[in-house]
Amino acid sequence: MTNIINKLGAAALMLTTAVGSGSAAESSDPIKLTLHDWSGQLINTKIMGSILQEAGYNVEYVQADYIAQFAGLKTGDLHLAMEIWETTGREALDEATGSGKVVNVGETGLMAIEEWWYPLYMKERCPGLPNWEALRDCAEEFATAETDPYGRYVGGPVTWGGFDEERVEALEMDFEVVHAGTDAALFAELESAYQRQDPIVLWVYVPHWAPAKYEGEFVEFPAFSPECYSDPSVGVNPNMAYDCGKPRGPIWKAAWSGLQEKWPGAYDIIEAYNINNEEMSAMVGKADLDGVDVDAVVAEWMTDNKDRWSEWVN
Template identity: 70%
Template sequence: MMMLKMTSGWSRWLGALTLAGGVLVGGSAANAESSDPIKMTLHDWTGQLITTKIMGEVLKKSGYYVDYVQADYIAQFAGLKTGDLDVAMEIWETTGREAMDEATGTGKVENMGPTGMQAIEEWWFPEYMKEQCPGLPDWKALNDCAEIFSTPETAPRGRYLGAPVTWGGFDDERVEALDLDYDVVHAGTDAALFAELESAYQRKAPILLWVYAPHWAPAKFDGEWIKFPKYAADCYNDPSWGSNPDMAYDCGKPSGPIWKVAWSGVKDKWPGAYKAIKNFHLTNDEMSQMIIDVDLEGRKVDDVVQDWITANEGVWKLWVE
């Protein structure tokens, strides 16, 4: 980068432009209350990358500087508490609520409100499996069909293909609490999880796995989520709740909003960005289509994000006003 001699104030401003991810895209630097980059976390599923980059690119257009930082979904809260990380755009009610509540309870992390998207994450099976296991989707039918869902590695126990272990979700605890004859095998990546579903579905092979929405899978494939005992907060917190008096997690997963969270210092350091993040809103249908564009159509995340920003200028400008 060409260096220029300037007054110390202008030099500091120019120096901020060299920060990783902090390229100014439109807008005015005067809009940014601080030239420090806003550090936004990236995780390992397509929808979260889209959500984060839409918000990040909108902030850049308003004069802010943004760093995208790869971070673990649950462990990120340690960085958010200290201000080493600033914003996490997707905390799912289904898997992240406990970690979020613990972090916000310290006063060091703030819940920035819902994204507008509603989360479902649960055990899922293709509709064709009802022929082999007619008691589905009732969870009580699972043990009767364990051998049907087994693999050479788990037989005679069934296999449940879980999400990457960093996503949480308490599936191992659920199996133990409900005395299910299944082994939880965690997929290494989001892509591997759904590649296995695609392969099994084409062959009409048995498969039981973690599926979530918003996502393309429940739209593309005909299937159902397992109906576990309905979630209640006491199920996770009070072992005496539910069918197993000695263990927690003897129920299904919660469903509900996908939340945004931030280091509590964002409000004072970048008040304009703080307002924009609170105003961010997407629907399940919007997100599902963008995930389809990336995962099924093979488009790049950044291209899909830029297309959304171009087509929805009237929407995101209201976030930053």
């Protein structure tokens, strides 16, 4: 009898060690991670997926819209979203976590800025920048043949949200919002305008390589407050909401509420995961500027940071 107990104890110890070392996982079902349409998110998500695979989990990547993904996270058809930006996704995140069907797994370590941005050469044509009122007063300096006499603001893809049309209306700015179809198209617009010194103001975000490659500044809008988005009486226009800048802050990890119960070890890894703006901006630059394949960028990070992610796994 003693031998049987000893054998059972040894077996239990072996199983515990296997799970802790990442050679086994609680369920063989795939953990479904969402992919979006910008390089940083693809890199961030595939690093996370690679770490989970190293820990013995089955991983599946699913293309999904940034805001619409919350429907899938609520039902459990999707399991993990690695980039919910405080700047544009907080309302959707709060609504989803409020339902009890989605959980906030904490910060990624990335700190987000998403705002209107202009090349520094535009400051000579629009004195008073970066103040938003100066931008409003010289809207014609940003006009194109298609938008004249209105200035043109190049926004991100429609799926990113951001309330740019609402802001233009609330702040009575003579600008037409033109959405780029993709992240690549957005920065192709910047490259083209910058080379010719053409007028442009557009959506730029951090972490990203663009603010390092091009000289420019973010427009300074009235300071954001949650009430500015929800209460028309708050802000410079007493009759309309969204009359302020975008919020700034962390980029969050969001998960289906059942993930922790089904894959508790994976949940702990996801919670521990963190990365910083500098390394992410450098990786996005490799992908977007140097033409390195995203999977190759991810593989290099995994090799260079093995000691770091191994601690999260163990």
